[in-house]
Amino acid sequence: MLIWITAIILLIILFIWIDFRLGKKYFNKKAPVFSYExxxxxxxxxxxxxxxxxxxxxxxxxxxxxxxxxxxxxxxxxxxxxxxxxxxxxxxxxxxxxxxxxxxxxxxxxxxxxxxxxxxxxxxxxxxxxxxxxxxxxxxxxxxxxxxxxxxxxxxxxxxxxxxxxxxxxxxxxxxxxxxxxxxxxxxxxxxxxxxxxxxxEKGPAPTSNNKCATENNSALAITEAGQLEINMIDWINQANDSIIIGSPYFIPTKRVFLSLMAALGRGVKLTVLVPEKADHLFVKSAALPFLKKIIKHGASVYYYNHGFYHTKVIFIDHTWCDIGTANFDQRSFLYNQEVNLIVTNQKLIEPVNKAFSNDLADSYQLTEKAIQQMPVSTKIASIISRLFHRLL
Incomplete structure (x- = not known):
């Protein structure tokens, strides 16, 4: 009996793995690439x-x-x-x-x-x-x-x-x-x-993509699904020369995005991350801890928002470029979800967003590597468990 149950479980796991792999390949190939400047x-x-x-x-x-x-x-x-x-x-x-x-x-x-x-x-x-x-x-x-x-x-x-x-x-x-x-x-x-x-x-035609580089353009809509945002995010991070600021309810980057952040820290870019102290979903907070611990160790400043729940999705690059939209800084948004973000370089438009973020930092406290080490055993166990399915978070 135990053999049959084990066999059934293994078949279900195999089915899910094949389904997920083939589905990812299908939707990545099908997904249109479009943006609008x-x-x-x-x-x-x-x-x-x-x-x-x-x-x-x-x-x-x-x-x-x-x-x-x-x-x-x-x-x-x-x-x-x-x-x-x-x-x-x-x-x-x-x-x-x-x-x-x-x-x-x-x-x-x-x-x-x-x-x-x-x-x-x-x-x-x-x-x-x-x-x-x-x-x-x-x-x-x-x-x-x-x-x-x-x-x-x-x-x-x-x-x-x-x-x-x-x-x-x-x-x-x-x-x-x-x-x-x-x-x-x-x-x-x-x-x-x-x-x-x-x-x-739920099918074509895709939104118009103009991809123009006219000098009068100060903004662009990035319309993404099925892995496009991961590519965009790596490109944006690689452009940073001075600073990267990230505000998100979740911090669970893909391996490629995380490597880009580490490379940015390595070339002297100042990295600031603001995430909520509270969690609205099981495992998302614990899943972020290994990433946060590592970037803190390499010089990043990480803050916990403790004035309620922080659901903002915003990124600043070099204080001259701002991304605001629907996408979280997590693998689900990068790889699977349908998202839309607005990238703005007009300083007059960025100013109120920057001011709002500064106010959010004032309602936060800085997270340290020592504080992570002193977290409860239950949190550390949850962090380990979350690694098994962090690609779905």
Missing amino acids: TNVSDMKLMTEGKQFFDLFFKDLMRAEKTIHICFFIVGNDAISQEFFRILQTKSQSGVQVSLLMDWLGVLKVKRKYLQRLKLSGVKVKKANKPKFPFLFYQLNRRNHRKIAIIDQQISYLGGFNVGKEYLGADQKLGHWKDYHIRLSQPNLARVMEEIFSYDWK
């Missing part, structure tokens, strides 16, 4: 949930023609229901409303709420439902983009989803810090519409 002149940064929802809901209520939204997570609480009511109201008034949500991220939403949306005329779709072939791989491939396009004029992207935790109403996580941006430029809204359409159809 442009000139951004107006960008509003929001760092608090109330600030985000107040402005976002006002823009939704002002919509006259179209509302296209993609969220990774939508909750089953009061703010989520208010969001649904607004979409229903706008749809009933004649506005074309489409809502795309990640299949895994909306499991908590009751079916009756989705039915009400559909009955009001809202087009609702769940992205990336796992299916054969490559079932296990697709379970790990999430649409992590959090974007909205209103009347083809206003667009949003960043870290906020819809739920009470983003308002700081989750007792465990407390105050929630995130970065989300509002852009009021038709050319960017048009590209965001293409991204939304691509995700909605």
Whole structure:
């Protein structure tokens, strides 16, 4: 009996391994490569949930023609229901409303709420439902983009989803810090519409890629999935001459990205990393410890945000270049998730982001190698266990 059970377990593990390997190969080959360079002149940064929802809901209520939204997570609480009511109201008034949500991220939403949306005329779709072939791989491939396009004029992207935790109403996580941006430029809204359409159809055509190097361009949208972000991240890190600053809820880089960071430290680049002291998922904090310990040993400055939960996704290179968007600094975002990030070199636009990050550092404390060594045995054991599946974190 034991032999049969062992054989079945080994077959399941073999199936998962083959499924994952072949799925990765298939989606990496299939994934389009696209980016869009442009000139951004107006960008509003929001760092608090109330600030985000107040402005976002006002823009939704002002919509006259179209509302296209993609969220990774939508909750089953009061703010989520208010969001649904607004979409229903706008749809009933004649506005074309489409809502795309990640299949895994909306499991908590009751079916009756989705039915009400559909009955009001809202087009609702769940992205990336796992299916054969490559079932296990697709379970790990999430649409992590959090974007909205209103009347083809206003667009949003960043870290906020819809739920009470983003308002700081989750007792465990407390105050929630995130970065989300509002852009009021038709050319960017048009590209965001293409991204939304691509995700909605789950197949081509891919968003327009202009890849121009015009001197007037100060920004670029990086639209990534299936390993593209890892390549981008290595390129960005390799360009650093003076400093690299990373703010992320997770710090679980791929081997190639981590080697690039170590090389940057080796050539004298100052590395600063800000991550939350609290963890919102099992093992993600412990999985980061070996990486954090090593970069600290080689001269990096690492800070724990202890004023609630830190969900920001931001990178600064040499104080002249800023990346802000939907991607975490982890292997899931680098290798599997569908993400969109905005790279900005306009100093006037970077200034409020830099100021917000400085405020976040003030709400943090520096982590030392000694402090990591003195962490509880349970944390160290979790760190060891997390190495077995860190590629899925």
